[in-house]
Each structure stands twice: as structure tokens, then as C-alpha cells.
Amino acid sequence: MATEILLNVNGGEYRLAVDLRTTLLDALREQLDLTGTKKGCDLGQCGAYTVLMDGRRVLSCLILAVAAQGAEVTTIEGLAGEHDPLHPMQQAFLEQDAYQCGYCPPGQIISTIACVQEGHAGSADEIREYMSGNLCRCAAYPKIVAAVQQVKPLMEDR
Incomplete structure (x- = not known):
């Protein structure tokens, strides 16, 4: 029904x-x-x-x-602003090469944004712990952490 x-x-x-x-x-x-x-x-x-x-x-x-x-x-699909081609986290994933196959990055990117917004990006260990629910079969984890660390100051200024 x-x-x-x-x-x-x-x-x-x-x-x-x-x-x-x-x-x-x-x-x-x-x-x-x-x-x-x-x-x-x-x-x-x-x-x-x-x-x-x-x-x-x-x-x-x-x-x-x-x-x-x-x-x-x-x-x-809704992350980027009206005049921006990419959200800063999407751009950081590109710059840090934080993806391989392309399957998990959408969920990873959404979770990394929440990681920063919810105050869980204080250290690499904290980022890894918060992101532990997002699996990456290609093992891009160090690059994902680097992307979060790159964007955290930008997102805190928003």
C-alpha cells in the first residue's frame, strides 16, 4: 500500500x-x-x-x-553551493587523492563533513574513530584523514 x-x-x-x-x-x-x-x-x-x-x-x-x-x-549531489562547483570537502578529497574506486566516497564525504561539524576532528585518531563506520575497500583511510585535516579550518570559518 x-x-x-x-x-x-x-x-x-x-x-x-x-x-x-x-x-x-x-x-x-x-x-x-x-x-x-x-x-x-x-x-x-x-x-x-x-x-x-x-x-x-x-x-x-x-x-x-x-x-x-x-x-x-x-x-x-546537494553539497556544493549554488555558485561553487564542489564543497570544500569534495575538493579536498580530490586534492588528497582520498578515493580510489569511487564507490564509498559519497558516504565518506558526507561523514567527514559531519565529523567536522560535530566537533570530532580534533586529531587524526579522533577522525579515524569517528569515521570507523565508513568502510573503504581500497584503503584510502590516511588520505581521507588528510582531507578532513585540510578542510577543518575552512569549515570552522563558515
Whole structure:
């Protein structure tokens, strides 16, 4: 049975008809065609599906789309400003070569932004601990930490 919901995603409002069991991840990917957020383990363990909801990182594979009503959801596609081609963290990932295959970076980037915004980027050890829920099969972890350390001063000035 489908129900109509209103989602606020990347600054836009979208009216969707979803099954009550539809995850936020599936609504984003299948109905809004926002495929930057990847589908990984569907168990909340890999981090590939991480998005921001009201500025905090959430596991979109474990949240029902109906539960996201009224919240502002930000996906990798919605990070850059209107006049900026990339968010500073996206730019740092490029500059630090903090990606390999391209599968996990969307979730990694979202989580690193939350890491800084939530005050968990005080040291390399703290960054690694906070980011432990995001897996990278290519082992780009040292470069991801370097990207966070590069951007932290810029984000704190925003």
C-alpha cells in the first residue's frame, strides 16, 4: 500500500508515493534518481549510504522514507553551493587523492563533513574513530584523514 509523503532533499520539495517499507535510500535512488548515495550492505555497517538529515549523518538504508518527512535531507549531489562547483570537502578529497574506486566516497564525504561539524576532528585518531563506520575497500583511510585535516579550518570559518 502506497502513501504520499513530502521530502525535503537538497533544498527542493518532492511529493512521492512510497510503500511504508521504503527506505530513504531507495526513495532517493529509485524515485528521485539521486544515485550518488550508494547501496552497500543494507545493514548499516558499510557507510556507503550515509546522508545528512537536519545536518547530522544518518544511515539512509535504515531509515524509512516516511520518517524523513519534515527533515532536510542532504545527499552528495546537494553539497556544493549554488555558485561553487564542489564543497570544500569534495575538493579536498580530490586534492588528497582520498578515493580510489569511487564507490564509498559519497558516504565518506558526507561523514567527514559531519565529523567536522560535530566537533570530532580534533586529531587524526579522533577522525579515524569517528569515521570507523565508513568502510573503504581500497584503503584510502590516511588520505581521507588528510582531507578532513585540510578542510577543518575552512569549515570552522563558515
